[in-house]
Amino acid sequence: MSREGVIAAALSLFHEEGLAKVTMRRVAAVLDTGPASLYVYISDTEDLHAEILDALLADVAEPSSPADWRGRLKGTLRGYIAVLFEHPELARMAMSTMPSGANYLALVEKILALLKEGGVPDGQAAWAVDLLLLFATAQAAEKAAWKASARSPSNFSALAAIIETADVETLPNIVRHGTDLLSGRGDRLDWGFDVLINGVLKTRRMETKS
Amino acid sequence: MSREGVIAAALSLFHEEGLAKVTMRRVAAVLDTGPASLYVYISDTEDLHAEILDALLADVAEPSSPADWRGRLKGTLRGYIAVLFEHPELARMAMSTMPSGANYLALVEKILALLKEGGVPDGQAAWAVDLLLLFATAQAAEKAAWKASARSPSNFSALAAIIETADVETLPNIVRHGTDLLSGRGDRLDWGFDVLINGVLKTRRMETKS
DNA sequence: ACCTGAACACCGTTCAAGT
DNA sequence: ACCTGAACACCGTTCAAGT
Numbered sequence: 048m049s050r051e052g053v054i055a056a057a058l059s060l061f062h063e064e065g066l067a068k069v070t071m072r073r074v075a076a077v078l079d080t081g082p083a084s085l086y087v088y089i090s091d092t093e094d095l096h097a098e099i100l101d102a103l104l105a106d107v108a109e110p111s112s113p114a115d116w117r118g119r120l121k122g123t124l125r126g127y128i129a130v131l132f133e134h135p136e137l138a139r140m141a142m143s144t145m146p147s148g149a150n151y152l153a154l155v156e157k158i159l160a161l162l163k164e165g166g167v168p169d170g171q172a173a174w175a176v177d178l179l180l181l182f183a184t185a186q187a188a189e190k191a192a193w194k195a196s197a198r199s200p201s202n203f204s205a206l207a208a209i210i211e212t213a214d215v216e217t218l219p220n221i222v223r224h225g226t227d228l229l230s231g232r233g234d235r236l237d238w239g240f241d242v243l244i245n246g247v248l249k250t251r252r253m254e255t256k257s
Numbered sequence: 258m259s260r261e262g263v264i265a266a267a268l269s270l271f272h273e274e275g276l277a278k279v280t281m282r283r284v285a286a287v288l289d290t291g292p293a294s295l296y297v298y299i300s301d302t303e304d305l306h307a308e309i310l311d312a313l314l315a316d317v318a319e320p321s322s323p324a325d326w327r328g329r330l331k332g333t334l335r336g337y338i339a340v341l342f343e344h345p346e347l348a349r350m351a352m353s354t355m356p357s358g359a360n361y362l363a364l365v366e367k368i369l370a371l372l373k374e375g376g377v378p379d380g381q382a383a384w385a386v387d388l389l390l391l392f393a394t395a396q397a398a399e400k401a402a403w404k405a406s407a408r409s410p411s412n413f414s415a416l417a418a419i420i421e422t423a424d425v426e427t428l429p430n431i432v433r434h435g436t437d438l439l440s441g442r443g444d445r446l447d448w449g450f451d452v453l454i455n456g457v458l459k460t461r462r463m464e465t466k467s
Numbered sequence: 468a469c470c471t472g473a474a475c476a477c478c479g480t481t482c483a484a485g486t
Numbered sequence: 487a488c489c490t491g492a493a494c495a496c497c498g499t500t501c502a503a504g505t
Contacts, residue, residue: 048488048489070477070478070479071478071479071480072477072478072479080489080490081489081490081491081492082478082479082480082490083480083481083482083489083490083491083492084488084489084490086480086481087487087488087489091479091480092478092479092480139349139352139353142349142352142395142398142399143349143398143399145399145416147415147416147419152419152423152428152431153427153428155431155438156427156428156429156430156431159430159431159434160430163430169433169434169437170437172434173434173437173438173440174441174445174448174449175452176438177438177445178449178452181392181395181396181399182391182392182395184395185352185391185392185394185395185398186391188352188353188395189352189353189355189391205357206355206357209357209362213362217363217366218362218363218366219366220366220369220370220373221362221365221366221369223379224369224379224382224383227379227380227383228365228383228386228387230383231384231462234462234463235384235387238384238460238462239384239388241456241460242385242388242453242456242457242459242460243452243453243456244456245455245456245459245460246451246452246453246454246455246456246457246459247452247456249452249455249456249459250448250451250452250455252441252444252448253444258469258470280496280497280498281497281498281499282496282497282498290470290471291470291471291472291473292471292497292498292499293470293471293472293473293499293500293501294469294470294471296499296500297468297469297470301498301499302497302498302499
């Protein structure tokens with residue numbers, strides 16, 4: 048056995064049954080041994096899950112159209128988000144695990160290069176990568192919640208119902224916007240990227256007013 | 258017994274032992290019964306945890322200084338983030354649960370009002386609340402990961418080590434920025450808020466170029 | 468209706484003992 | 487050093503049976 052062997056077993060389990068089934072006990076079972084044996088190579092369950100994410104990040108597609116830096120940046124982010132959208136459970140995990148695998152680093156490198164090309168000053172660029180990737184990951188994690196509540200639509204329609212019937216006295220703005228608060232799932236993502244990029248170009252580090 | 262009773266028991270367990278201990282079995286034990294009894298009032302564990310978050314959101318502080326709308330908006334967001342920072346496990350949960358409690362709605366209402374005051378057009382405002390709260394929540398969830406890796410500092414210093422020793426050929430921009438990629442935890446949050454606010458003011462819906 | 472004992476089907480992690 | 491059986495200490499959820 049080896050770390051790679053354990054990860055390979057975890058990965059196949061992941062593809063066949065999803066992240067929820069990638070448990071120490073099940074991976075051990077695939078390898079015909081007891082769970083204790085894995086601890087020689089893997090420090091804990093989180094370690095295992097982080098490896099799965101990094102393996103998947105190898106598939107982040109190169110943005111196809113040779114557009115300007117902004118277009119390629121958005122394309123790269125869409126590639127990253129596409130991977131997480133297919134496996135929303137991993138987005139949740141990435142939210143609280145600080146990825147540090149080789150493929151994640153390559154992604155950070157690419158984004159830094161694009162920001163540099165776009166003339167974003169170094170000080171801002173370092174923080175901007177974090178902001179962009181945080182947004183992309185969070186958006187994927189949120190979509191995971193949507194998927195879950197689509198399976199049992201109670202949550203979403205319950206929320207819509209609450210908004211529709213909200214008290215005009217205490218929540219006037221919520222009533223005014225109505226279900227627009229829940230709309231535009233597709234364009235919204237793209238709008239978010241633009242907000243971030245425009246904001247990064249406009250906002251200097253240290254220029255923290257109020 | 259009642260839903261409120263169950264939630265009250267869960268809340269006290271949460272304050273004494275943290276979210277990880279708020280399990281069906283333990284809450285039931287507090288109420289001197291078996292876990293099955295809770296299912297009359299609570300649909301599942303997630304339901305229970307969501308109630309805890311909304312209860313905490315009652316404490317989101319009013320921004321103290323009567324500043325301009327931007328200052329009050331940032332103050333409100335800081336108030337929200339402060340609650341999540343104290344209980345980072347809840348930030349992770351909020352990331353994938355679509356809060357819909359009364360206190361969360363009140364927070365959305367307040368932010369909508371401030372954006373309106375700031376002259377943000379309605380179409381943008383509806384999406385902007387989502388973006389601002391997503392960012393705040395994600396930031397708190399990420400801080401949760403930091404806390405965890407501070408307990409076992411291996412993750413963070415390992416990441417720092419990886420960055421320091423990264424290959425200049427393949428990862429030139431990462432090497433150039435070095436540990437600046439991991440710096441400025443405090444100012445960074447405020448910079449992020451400004452990026453978002455500036456971006457929202459600059460970016461119209463539908464103006465999705467490239 | 469509301470409540471519950473008991474069971475089903477699982478978990479992660481540790482540790483003493485073996486090879 | 488590497489590996490493992492067995493145990494410890496838990497989980498969520500369901501369901502038949504009771505009140």
